[in-house]
Amino acid sequence: DTEVTQTPKHLVMGMTNKKSLKCEQHMGHRAMYWYKQKAKKPPELMFVYSYEKLSINESVPSRFSPECPNSSLLNLHLHALQPEDSALYLCASSSQPAGGGTEAFFGQGTRLTVV
Amino acid sequence: AQKVTQAQTEISVVEKEDVTLDCVYETRDTTYYLFWYKQPPSGELVFLIRRNSFDEQNEISGRYSWNFQKSTSSFNFTITASQVVDSAVYFCALSEMEYGNKLVFGAGTILRVKS
Numbered sequence: 001d002t003e004v005t006q007t008p009k010h011l012v013m014g015m016t017n018k019k020s021l022k023c024e025q026h027m028g029h030r031a032m033y034w035y036k037q038k039a040k041k042p043p044e045l046m047f048v049y050s051y052e053k054l055s056i057n058e059s060v061p062s063r064f065s066p067e068c069p070n071s072s073l074l075n076l077h078l079h080a081l082q083p084e085d086s087a088l089y090l091c092a093s094s095s096q097p098a099g100g101g102t103e104a105f106f107g108q109g110t111r112l113t114v115v
Numbered sequence: 116a117q118k119v120t121q122a123q124t125e126i127s128v129v130e131k132e133d134v135t136l137d138c139v140y141e142t143r144d145t146t147y148y149l150f151w152y153k154q155p156p157s158g159e160l161v162f163l164i165r166r167n168s169f170d171e172q173n174e175i176s177g178r179y180s181w182n183f184q185k186s187t188s189s190f191n192f193t194i195t196a197s198q199v200v201d202s203a204v205y206f207c208a209l210s211e212m213e214y215g216n217k218l219v220f221g222a223g224t225i226l227r228v229k230s
Contacts, residue, residue, distance in 0.1 A: 041222070041223075042206055042220035042221060042222055042223050043160070043206075043218075043220055044220075045217055045218065048217065056217060088158055090158075090160065092160075101146075101147070101148030101165065101167060101210050101212065102165075103150060103162045103165050104162070104218060105162060106152075106159055106160035106161075106162075107159065108157055108158050108159040109158040109159065111158070
């Protein structure tokens, strides 16, 4: 069983909706990540939080807004998305924030469909 | 720039066959980390192995083995006596010390093991 929990598992939203994806880990990890994975493609990094601070933003459009309320939780707020934003959104965590090359542990993802 | 190439898009084997998944990487950094992840249909990325650039020892874990060769910039993955449960997408990934824990994934190889 994964130790990174993502909710919801599936989400369908309209282009005018506001929704949030949630991620939780209780491994004491200090780095958390959001990845986006389109069908038949590899995951692509969106954001990295280190010690609850945003450390990497891979030029993600502002309609995606990350938030890290505490060391265990990571949210991704969605607003005014486009159909091309439909994808699997994966959350991950790792014990070392940067430079350590530590393995990341992934959740099962939220499969998002924008209609 | 980081780059990971998995030239095999899809491989089909019959149960009990051995199969090798290829991974070739490019990096200018002298300190880097290589990973293999498995993604079953459920969507979660499962960590399999991490290697740092200073450790060229091959590794065996049960039916899995990895061959890291810096001279050819390759980090290949072999499954011995494949099983149907091995069917998944396998990703090779690279992170460089300079970019912290940012993982750059290869395109992935779909492995289908038939009974």
